[in-house]
Amino acid sequence: MIGLAAALVLAVLGAMNTGQAPFGYRLLYWACVILPGSLLGIAIQTAVLAWGGLAGRRWTEIAVVAVLVSVPHTFMVIVATALFFGIDAITPGVVGFFGLTVLMVALVLTTINHLAAVPASEPVPAAVPNGAVGVPIEAAAAEFQPSSEPQPAAPSTLPTLPELIAEKLPVRLRSARLIAIAAEDHYLRIHTDAGSDLVLMRMTDACALLPEAAGARVHRSWWAARAAVETLARREGKAELTLQGGLTVPVSRAMLASLRDQGWD
Incomplete structure (x- = not known):
């Protein structure tokens, strides 16, 4: 859609x-110019993300993708x-002019694509007393009754x-203890x-590796460890946890x- x-x-x-060309003719020209570049950009950006060597360096990643796209796309x-439209002769000057123009356009479109990218929309599972996935809390809120069964003790x-x-x-960081996981773009x-760093992984896959008692998916973009919670409060109408x-x-x-x-507060 961005390419179109x-x-x-x-x-x-x-x-x-x-x-100077009729609108339909130049629209066809620009479609033939932009759309292949967009597809090439998607393929290269996917490969760079899968490599993961530029994780956390957003602007370096954008620049690298734009350069990798612009080289073949120039030709x-x-x-x-x-x-x-015809070209009299393909000289080094012509290649340089088109190369610089393509690079500028690639930088703009790569930046737009990167900033528009958000983590895949994944439904937040509603936590139930035993930690299993249940029905969405919005649907059950009106009938919600606290469980009479004793709740498992919070991990210490x-x-x-x-x-x-x-x-x-x-x-x-490999022997450190986990406090929270946050989604940032594709990472x-x-x-x-002991600190934080980025990994290339989906939130649902990361949560599946963690014991149910260890914490919960508290937001689409966040998982929090139960033992790290210090307070659960509302600020300016929004609920938030303060962690270790x-x-x-x-x-x-x-x-x-x-x-x-479940006693998180």
């Missing part, structure tokens, strides 16, 4: 001296321009890091009592009643 929008805008503006644009120590998470972290920030080390974590409206019932 960019093609339409460039066609309307008649960018790069294409304004695609030259071919498309030659077919639609922070959980250890699951092996599949620990092996993705720097050595200095997860693992907060521990002063970390504050938002609590979704769907989870608030259930957490209170």
